Amino acid sequence: MSSHERVLPQAAATVGASDALGCVSMPFAFPEHWRHHARVEQRVVGQLLQTLLYEDVLSHEAIAEPASGDSGATSFSLTLGARHYRVSGWQCHSFRLIRLEHSTLVVEDHEGTPEPLSLQRFLGDLEAALGDLAIQPGFVNELTQTLIKDVQSSAWPMPFHETPQALDADALEQYFTDAHSYHPCYKSRLGFSLRDNQRYGPEFAQPLQVWWLAVPVCLAHQGAVGGMALADRIAEDAGPRVLASLDDYLERRGLARDEVVLMPVHPWQWENALVPVLYPELASGEIALLGEGETTYTAQQSIRTLAPQDTGKPYLKLAMSITNTSSTRILARHTVTNGPIITQWLQRLIDTDATARAAGFVILGEVAGVALDERAFPEARYNDVYGKVGAIWRQNVGEFLQDGERAVPFNGLSQLMRNAEGEPVSPFIAPWVERHGLEAWTRQLVKVATLPIIHMLFAEGVGMESHGQNIVVIHRDGWPLRVALKDFHDGVRFSSSHLARPELAPVLEPVPERHAALNRNSFIVTDDLDAVRDYSCDAFFFIALAEMAVFLHRHFGLEESRFWAMTADVIKDYQRANPQHGERYRCFDVFAPRWEVEALTRRRLFGDDVPQVKHVPNPLASYAPGEAASC
Numbered sequence: 001m002s003s004h005e006r007v008l009p010q011a012a013a014t015v016g017a018s019d020a021l022g023c024v025s026m027p028f029a030f031p032e033h034w035r036h037h038a039r040v041e042q043r044v045v046g047q048l049l050q051t052l053l054y055e056d057v058l059s060h061e062a063i064a065e066p067a068s069g070d071s072g073a074t075s076f077s078l079t080l081g082a083r084h085y086r087v088s089g090w091q092c093h094s095f096r097l098i099r100l101e102h103s104t105l106v107v108e109d110h111e112g113t114p115e116p117l118s119l120q121r122f123l124g125d126l127e128a129a130l131g132d133l134a135i136q137p138g139f140v141n142e143l144t145q146t147l148i149k150d151v152q153s154s155a156w157p158m159p160f161h162e163t164p165q166a167l168d169a170d171a172l173e174q175y176f177t178d179a180h181s182y183h184p185c186y187k188s189r190l191g192f193s194l195r196d197n198q199r200y201g202p203e204f205a206q207p208l209q210v211w212w213l214a215v216p217v218c219l220a221h222q223g224a225v226g227g228m229a230l231a232d233r234i235a236e237d238a239g240p241r242v243l244a245s246l247d248d249y250l251e252r253r254g255l256a257r258d259e260v261v262l263m264p265v266h267p268w269q270w271e272n273a274l275v276p277v278l279y280p281e282l283a284s285g286e287i288a289l290l291g292e293g294e295t296t297y298t299a300q301q302s303i304r305t306l307a308p309q310d311t312g313k314p315y316l317k318l319a320m321s322i323t324n325t326s327s328t329r330i331l332a333r334h335t336v337t338n339g340p341i342i343t344q345w346l347q348r349l350i351d352t353d354a355t356a357r358a359a360g361f362v363i364l365g366e367v368a369g370v371a372l373d374e375r376a377f378p379e380a381r382y383n384d385v386y387g388k389v390g391a392i393w394r395q396n397v398g399e400f401l402q403d404g405e406r407a408v409p410f411n412g413l414s415q416l417m418r419n420a421e422g423e424p425v426s427p428f429i430a431p432w433v434e435r436h437g438l439e440a441w442t443r444q445l446v447k448v449a450t451l452p453i454i455h456m457l458f459a460e461g462v463g464m465e466s467h468g469q470n471i472v473v474i475h476r477d478g479w480p481l482r483v484a485l486k487d488f489h490d491g492v493r494f495s496s497s498h499l500a501r502p503e504l505a506p507v508l509e510p511v512p513e514r515h516a517a518l519n520r521n522s523f524i525v526t527d528d529l530d531a532v533r534d535y536s537c538d539a540f541f542f543i544a545l546a547e548m549a550v551f552l553h554r555h556f557g558l559e560e561s562r563f564w565a566m567t568a569d570v571i572k573d574y575q576r577a578n579p580q581h582g583e584r585y586r587c588f589d590v591f592a593p594r595w596e597v598e599a600l601t602r603r604r605l606f607g608d609d610v611p612q613v614k615h616v617p618n619p620l621a622s623y624a625p626g627e628a629a630s631c
Contacts, residue, residue, distance in 0.1 A: 036154035038117075039103070039423075044147045045122050046087065046102030048184035051601035053078075054098045055614055058129065062091060076100065080125035083115065084108045092553075093560035094546040095597075095616040119147055130605075139604050142185040142323070150187045152194055153177055153203045164417055165431055169397050169407035169472055170307040173300040176412040177203040178424075181547060183325045183600050189303065191272065191322035200268055202299040210264040210297070210306070210316065212242045212290045213389070214249045219287070219376045220261040223337045224368040225344055233368050233393060234262045237313065239294030249288045263370050264293065264391050266304060266318040273321040277384045301409065301469055304329050311398030314367065319390040325600075331390030333373055337509040338524070339366030339392050339489030345506040346488060349460050355578065356459070361452040362400045364472070364486040368393040382514075397472050397484050404476050407484065410449065410544055411468030414551035427555045432478025438556050443566050445480045446545070449473070450570045452485060453540045457588050458574070458581045461499040463535035465491035468544040493535040495527055498587060530596070533588040538597045541567075541590070542616065549619075560619070568623030575625065591624035593617065 052058045053076060060078040065088065076098070077086045085107055089100035107115045107122075115121075123143070127135050164175055180186035189197055198204050224230040235243055242262075250260065265274060270289070281287035295313065297306035304320040319331035343365035350356040350363065371390035374382050397407045416424035427433075433441050449471060456462045464485065472484040499505055511523060526532065549563040568591075575585055594615045603612040 034151065034155075036423075037151050040150045040154060041119055041147055042102040042105055042117060044143060044150070044184065045117060045119055046100045046105050047182070047186065048122070048143065048601070049085065049087065049105070050089070050098055050100045051182065051184055052126070055599045055602045057602060057605065058126075080122075081128040082110050083121075083125055084110070084112075085122075090550070090554070092546075092550050094549045094564070094619050095542055097546060097550065099550055099554075119143060133606065135605060139185075142188040142190060142604075145188045145190055146185050149189055149192070149194070149197050149201070152197060153187070153201060156198070156204055158418065164428060165478065166406075168311075169409065170298065170300070170311070171205075172408055172412055173307065174202050174205040174298065176301065176409060176415050176428075177418075178415050180325055181414075182543070185325055185604070187324070189322055189324050191320075192268070196268055200266075200299055200303065202301055202303060205298055207296045207298060207309070208267060208306070209292045209295065210318065211267055211270045212238050212245075212293055213263045213265060214246055214288045214290055215261045215263050215372065215389075216255070216286060217259050217261055219281070219373060220263070220370060221333045221337060221373040222261055222368075222370045223340045225340045225365060230368050230370075231257070231262075233314075234264075234370075237264065237293060237295045237316070237393075238262055238290075242290045242293055245288075245290040249290065253285065261370055262290075263372075263389055264316060264318060265389060266306075266320050267292075268322075269318065269320050269388070273388060277381075277388055301411075302329075305394075308396070311396055314396055315364075315394040317392040317394060319371075319387055321388060328387075330387030331371060331392065332387045332512075333371045333390070334509040334511055335489040336369035336371040336390045336392055338506075339369050341506045341508060342488045342492055343367065345504065346456075346462075346492070348504060349456075349462075349501070353455075353459060356452075356455055359448075359451045359455060360482040361448075362482070362484045363488070364395045364397060364484050366392050366394050366489055369489070386514075392489060394486060397474075400484060401474065405474055405481065406476075407472045407474050409469060410471035410473055410483070411547070413445070413473065414468070414547045427551070429478070430555075432475075433556060435477065436479055438552075438558055441479070442552060442558060442563065445473070445548070446563070446566045447570050448480045448482050449544070450540075450567060451574065452483060453536055454571055454574055454590070457533065457536050457590075458584050459500060459578065461494055461532070461584060461588075463493040463532040463588075465493075465535055465539045466544065467539040468547060470539070471544060490524070493524055493526060493532050495529055495532055496525060497527070498529060498532070498584065500581075500584070529587050533590065533592075534596050536588075537590060537595050537618075541620070542595065542597050546619075564619040565623060568620050571620070572623070572625050591618070591620050593621045 053060050058078055060076055063075050065073045065075050072090055073088055074091050075086065076089055077084065085105065087100050088104040089098060092099055105117060107117055109115055123135065123140055167175060192200065199206055200208065222230060246262065250257065275282065278287055296309045297316065300307050303324065305315055305317045307315055317331070320329045322329055343363065346363055347365060369392045372385055372388065374386045377385045401407060413429050415428050417426050417428050419425050453464055453466055456464055465487065466485055470485060470487045470491065472486065474481050474484060496502055496505055508524060545567060549560045552558040552563060553560050571590060595618050596613050597616055599612040599614045606612060
């Protein structure tokens, strides 16, 4: 979860009978719309059960299946109330993760009679099992909405006819629709009706334009990378019609151009969240809606990050008052301000280091940002205004591609291609693995993805929140060449006293006390070295690489231990080639026997008044180069 986003205990969204699935307002009730319901419900229940078992919420039995041979298949079983649940899966080598085969999930009553699988019945059984630890209604709603919206997207026809491997990175953001493979609320999108989901969900690939506000500079906060003309950047995206409306606004208000900030807002955000928040300023004319911009976008996997159809333009990330994977998708003022500052800092570190330049990785810089300044509004309106209007412009990966190169989101590498009915079939990477060989392809992927993360940690002392959605793999004919990293406004962590070049450390906009109180994970600077290391390890090794290791084992037969041996080789080769960072190898020991990771479902069930974490065994530990002293 991104550190600026907060869990909402009672988020709500309604899906009325009149909400539509199709373009012609067809009610979401016809049989053909529900043909995927059983499969999706199995996934939602199975994914929830998977996290409950792994995060030690429910006790269970795990018995190796006799016919599994070398596959390691395991039968997991547990009793909840009067019902018995049984499912096949794997106790993985990677962090001892549990992965369930959702399609095998069966339910029996106390006499062993099979019963239909039901999310609502499972939640009732779970609540009975938890006793006094009642499930919060908001969590139940998130799960229900995930089920409904995934059924809706599964019934939608495929938007592409090309071979998936030939699609560019932005089109693949719409193609990969499996979403979060761990979080049970992987597609809740609370706040979206079904019409909204079809209009703005990434898998529907619908074009959209953003709306533009004129905001007096006294109510705004803005920042940009040095040398970047923020006004010119914004004007290019807004287009001549919006700029003409801006001229009228300036004339009416008697203002100069530099006394006003143009702010883009998502059309859903304008229609559903902003009028009630800003009506005093809208009524007085202090803030004005200038109209719809001319740049056309499509939604990426994160929903509120928009990709322009013109790949020469930057991506646009916007504040949205929806909740997905249990987090609100706001953009707080300090994160919008810090994005360009952190971009400049990271780029300078890379540009002035020969090892980083040789690795060839790039960062998709956050070059500009704007937001409302909640401090300029009356105290009584602070919570209503905070994070509701904000935008970040991020460099487009297309800027960094050479002839013959393409890009793919890292989390898409562990997904399955889909047939015309939207059902998963063969692995997306299968043609590439066949062309280049499983061992060679895997080793190359691990190398190009791991080097940037460990280099920034070891050489500079900077932890990176690089999970699979924040890494883009640049390849030629499927052969990984380098990676592009993104999301830095709240996605780095460091200890000032352990930076390699503290004199270059950025001066950041501080995190407001109220924001920190809502989310204890919302910090960038810390004195806790384990928190810096675990920030990289949780996102990259535990999420991104572990998902890849499990996928390659299940679909291609590559032993997980072999995958982690390859990863350890990359790390140890780097350490041998760069002995000058020896102190930070000890301080940020990635070969430690155990790491601390966030327990996402426990946090959603029980809140985070007490930190909800899990200590996991590190698959890299057995490859440690030797005894490492503590800092």
